[in-house]
Amino acid sequence: MLVPDRVFWKNKATEIILPTLNGQIGVLSNHIPVLTGLDIGTILIRTSDSVDWLVICIMGGFALVKNNQITVLVNEAEFSSDIDIATAESLFLEAKTNLEKVSEGKQKLDANLQFKKAKARFQVVRQAK
Secondary structure, three states, rough: OOOEEOOOOOOOEEEEEEEEOEEEEEEOOOOOOOEEEEEEEEEEEEEEOOOEOOOOOOEEEEEEOOOOOEEEOOOOOEEEEOOHHHHHHHHHHHHHHHHOOOOOHHHHHHHHEEEEEEEHHHHHHHHHH
């Protein structure tokens, strides 16, 4: 997984669930080739040596599945373990309130984007528990 300035995560996995623009997609060995846009949301990764899921919050990007390899390019990424749950909840509630206050135009678009980001971060820390 690549973010603009570095490799964020590189390892083998047995299963990956990606948040595409059309819903979630699960990827296992020998998956057909796919190039897809990624939405703001959660990537779930099951590594070959674990039954637990690695939970990562992403802020949109692209994924290429080809020849049993997945390349994920994202704008931002955070491990669930790096997100403070109290801060994530506070920012989520604040973003929700701000979204409810605005009604149109660019302010509505900006508020909706901030809400989606805050919601994704909050869901990631709750899901990782």
